[in-house]
Amino acid sequence: MPDAKLVGTNYLPPDHIAKVTGRAKYAEDFRADGMLFTKLLLSPMPHARVLYIDKEGALALPGVKAILTADDLPDLNGAEKALTNEPLYVGEPILAIAAVDEASAAAAIEAIHVDLAPLPFVVDPLDSLRPGGPNARRGGNVWAAPQPPAPGAQGPPPPPATDLVKWTEADFADDEGDGTRLPMGRALEEWSFGDLEAGFTDADLVLDETFIVQSTGHHPMETRSAMAYWQNGKLYLHASTQSVAATVAGVARWVGITPADVVLICEFTGGGFGSKGAGAVSSAIPALLSKKANAPVMMRISREEESYIGRARTNMSGRARVGFTKDGKITALDLFLVQDSGAYGPMGDHRSCGNAASLIYQPGAMRWRAINVLTNTPPRSQQRSPGPMQADGIMEPIVTKAAKQLGLDQVAIRRINAPEGKAIYGPAGPNGMRPHVTSAFVKEALDRGVEVFGWEARKARSGQRRGPKVRGIGVAVGPHGAGSVGFDSIMTIRPDGKLYVQSGVGNLGTHSVFDLARPAADVLAMPWEKVEVIWGNTGKHLPNTCLSVGSQTTHAMTRANHAGAMDAKRKLQEIAALDLGGSPDDYELGNERVYRRGNPGRGLSYAQAAKRAIELGGRFDGHSVPEDVHQITKTSAAALVGLGLMGVAKDTFPRDGNTFSFVVGFAEVEVDVETGKVTLVDYLSVGDVGKVVNPRSLMAQLNGGSCLGIAHALCQKWVIDPQYGVTLARRFHYNKPLTILDIPNHLQATALDLPDPETPVGARGVGEPPVGAGYGAVLNAIADAIGVDAFRRAPVTADIVLMSLEHGRRMHEPLRTHL
């Protein structure tokens, strides 16, 4: 491989000029002739059955073109549909109307008469587990544990099943009588490793604490608006999605057509944070209304509606019993989780939470138990660091408390427990072995942060009171899975001498959509000005691409494009050898030419080689492609045949371990003990995220992710009224997202830039691990300032701070989910 020239350097992303001039088009910016507009009828009840819908009055109104109900949608085997006849939460769409304009559609919605039969509902997971408590669904109140496939089973796995679980009064009777500890009744999921009891016996200190991790709405700036029309039997959908190539399959399923009949256009997405991973189920509404009305249909989703259908973080109540030795080493961890999957799911945050806890604290023995409860609250989806972020919330206050009691430095106790190298985590797999990560340099990151943040100097002033202000410092390690394998790439060197890279990644502004082309250009020694990235439209023949979720894109797609570029390079060498003699290995690449080693005059320009590839045909110009690439890739490659020399390959590079990234967060806060206001004074994140691909974008990801965690510690929450099941934290105002005034004047971020040994480019993902680090570090800093027992829930709002300080112990509700 030639020296990396593009990987590791900043560049101007090719879409940025469109963004600063306002020409970048997001889903709602598209127009089509005769375009109709949509309004939705949302459920006013948290759980009900639709008995009857009277559409006559609405249809009689001028301008009304079509009405869509759940009966018009394909059955999804029990999974969430875009419309429902049994709403499971307040705000769930029941019906949609397309009309010539929104005022007419809204008037028609008002003219609809719906008979709803109310059903029992529940908002708090613990209420559902109580004896005689209500169930979120008629079929049960919890998600059953997923069953491993039967030996020799064919076809798709069975749909997830609900179950009915009630705990006993004895389960709810707190052992200490103060009702502050999470009850632990029957759990449906469990794993363990090591000797837990021996671990506790060996411990010098055992702590048993409960923490409530809140839910928060994702609320990307762009709501999930979508516009659809049909042409020649194909659906053209302008939607807001995190992924592009990988969104097609879901859209096809939701609409009830084959993936080949979906063209998805999404060049720009106004944020997702996990809420638009594979698109949004609601996009089926304009698609099917458009078919019914035989006209293009725009569905603009309001911020209010986004509060209902826009997804939220999976909230979790966790109880951890942890054993520590005198020097802070964790000997045993007994973790119990009550997860709230909302109205749909099942969510898997509880599983990644358990894995993350085992990874970042490396306990000698561990048991993980969890129950996955359904409630009549809006649907959850993965939110930036689903699971590991909750692990930081539940575990960090305990580790900080242990450090205080044992007289240890906060960094030292994290360092002694930190994962290192190919660290193992989680339960044993079917092969009896516990999995391990590809690499971890957490200790290095902690050391770097101590130095850059000036930890020791800040420690000296922490706890000191100046007037009403007291300072505190905190540190936390945020982990997250950061890479998958096995995806494809397609690229062509064309007779104009340029490299065209097909990018199936979504464009969330992290620039991975373009970053993935840079290792390919490096392999081909191609200057960046000669690289065209083709993206944002599945009509443009994109390869099989990972979902842009789970911090996997940079890792997965740099590998795939490295593979494709290696294929193109080999073809360049082979063509040169065919035309100029010798063996392919005699040729190397440089100056946009393939030439004989030591004799740069003897060679072909890339433009000439591209023309020769087209003449030669076969695998050189894509007439035949490797057997192992995905069918999606084969179809796309077939459409690009004959355009030039084609590099097309599947990522088959070996990988030992599962890829994780780590970010260490360092925070200093100032708490005003008279007002309860917490101010973040300084924040540093240190990334152990592999080789740095795009430094400026990486810092933005580190800072942006940290801010989401900081917001969870300081202000952001989601509240559902338990009496009526109504979402109270609607829109931005009541969600309390972080503003530009809530962060320090400068956020600091740095990265180790140590390549991961298990991927050719060395890069791992970064989107998610900063979130848990930000959450944990700020919680720890607040605890350092006002006391390690001052709170056991987040966000730590002024009322929690003031009540704790006034009473000398925490006074907030210990177990209620929504406050």
Added chain:
Amino acid sequence: MDPVTRRNFIKTVIAAGATASSVGYLFRGPGALLGQTPSAPGAVERLITLNVNGQMRRVDVMKQETLAMTLRYKLGLTGTKLGCDRAECGACTVLIDDVPHYSCSVLTHTVRSRAVVTIEGLESPTGELHPVQRGVLDEQGFQCAFCMPGFIMSAVGFLKVNPNPTRQELAHGISGNLCRCQDYDKILTALMKGVEYTRGASNA
């Protein structure tokens, strides 16, 4: 249709979210002039002239129409984004007589005879970027950039009253804008670069 009173306006445009309907955005297209009689009490002239980005534009405007809707759906200026339609996020910020306003919360009829500038109007007639746009480009400010037009317009407006802000002052000046990628640190760096370029341009 009922005469548009303040009460009815609020009832239909703002308060509908709490009921079974989802009336949030309300937009009546030019094709459906349902029940609007020009002589109705309180009626206003519908065909008006707006000064947008230095051009005089004739446009048919309903009396309850917001400036954001007029810009986006009547004048094709989709660079102005709607993030909330409730004056919470600032994505729709435009300049009206050089002052930043949330265009989602301004009735179009109130800006007759005033100068409206949107993100599309920042470039010079010869296509040169505004110094603030150049700053954002050079520092690669913003991630998803849905909030970017609003932030840039807020910054441009703020610089007209404080051409020499500190980083902290600028943060206050644009604090009416939300970014959910929370790329605030780089946004400030980029806009401060824009401040520098603006100063350079005015000194030149």
